[in-house]
Amino acid sequence: MLWKDGKKKALTLSYDDGTIHDRRFIDMLNKYGIKCTFNLISGVFRDDHFEVDYSETPIEDHKWVIVAKDEVGKLYEGHEVASHTVTHPRMNALSFDEVKTEVNDDRKVLKELTGYEINGFAYPWGEYDDQLIQRLDSLGIVYARNVEDRQDFSIPENFLSWNPTCHHDNPDLINLFNKFIESDNEGELFYLWGHSFELYINNNWDVLEEFFKLVSLHKDEIWFATNMEIYNYVKENK
Numbered sequence: 001m002l003w004k005d006g007k008k009k010a011l012t013l014s015y016d017d018g019t020i021h022d023r024r025f026i027d028m029l030n031k032y033g034i035k036c037t038f039n040l041i042s043g044v045f046r047d048d049h050f051e052v053d054y055s056e057t058p059i060e061d062h063k064w065v066i067v068a069k070d071e072v073g074k075l076y077e078g079h080e081v082a083s084h085t086v087t088h089p090r091m092n093a094l095s096f097d098e099v100k101t102e103v104n105d106d107r108k109v110l111k112e113l114t115g116y117e118i119n120g121f122a123y124p125w126g127e128y129d130d131q132l133i134q135r136l137d138s139l140g141i142v143y144a145r146n147v148e149d150r151q152d153f154s155i156p157e158n159f160l161s162w163n164p165t166c167h168h169d170n171p172d173l174i175n176l177f178n179k180f181i182e183s184d185n186e187g188e189l190f191y192l193w194g195h196s197f198e199l200y201i202n203n204n205w206d207v208l209e210e211f212f213k214l215v216s217l218h219k220d221e222i223w224f225a226t227n228m229e230i231y232n233y234v235k236e237n238k
C-alpha cells in the first residue's frame with residue numbers, strides 16, 4: 001500500500017492533555033507543516049488564558065495548566081482534536097455507564113468547540129483492557145491510542161489498541177527515524193507521541209526541533225497526517 005499522493009511513508013503525532021504548552025508546540029508543528037492529533041480533557045478547560053513566562057526555570061506545578069475553552073477551536077485548527085475523557089479517570093475501574101459519560105460528554109463538548117464529530121480517543125494513564133476496547137467500540141470510537149513504544153512502523157491490527165512507534169524522549173528517536181526513512185518498505189507509519197508539558201518541564205524543545213528539521217528534509221517522501229486521516233486512509237485502501 002502506498003499512502004496519499006503515492007508516498008511510501010506517513011508520519012502522525014499524538015499529544016495528550018491539552019496544556020497551555022500546546023501553544024508553543026503547535027507553532028513548531030505549523031512551521032514544518034507537520035500534523036498532530038490532540039487528546040483533550042474537556043472537564044478541566046480553564047476560563048482564563050493563563051500565560052507562562054518561558055524564561056522562567058521550569059516548574060513542575062505548571063504541567064497541568066490546561067488551555068481555555070474558548071481558545072480550543074482556533075488553537076487546534078488544521079490538526080485533529082480527539083477525546084481523552086471528561087476527567088482523565090482510571091477507566092478500567094469504571095462501570096459501562098461511567099465510561100459512556102466520560103467519553104460521550106467529552107466528545108459532545110469537543111464537537112461544539114471544533115465543529116466536527118469526535119471519534120478518536122487516547123486512553124488516560126495508558127490504561128485499557130479487552131472490556132474497555134469493546135465498550136469504546138460500542139460507543140462508535142474508531143481508534144484509541146496506548147502508550148507502549150513499539151519501536152516499529154506497522155499499521156495496527158486493531159486500531160482500538162494502537163501503540164505508537166515511540167515517545168519523543170525515547171533515546172533512539174533519531175535512529176528509529178533514520179531506519180524508517182532508509183527502508184524501502186511501502187505503507188510504513190512513524191507514530192510519535194508525548195505531552196507538550198514534558199518539553200516545558202524537561203526544557204528539551206530542541207529534541208523536537210531537531211526531529212522536525214530531520215523530518216522536513218524528507219517531506220516529499222512522507223505524508224503528514226492526523227490519526228484520523230491515517231485511520232480513514234487505511235480503511236479505504238487496505
Ligand SMILES: [Zn+2]
Nearest residue numbers: 016017124125
Ligand atoms: Zn493524559
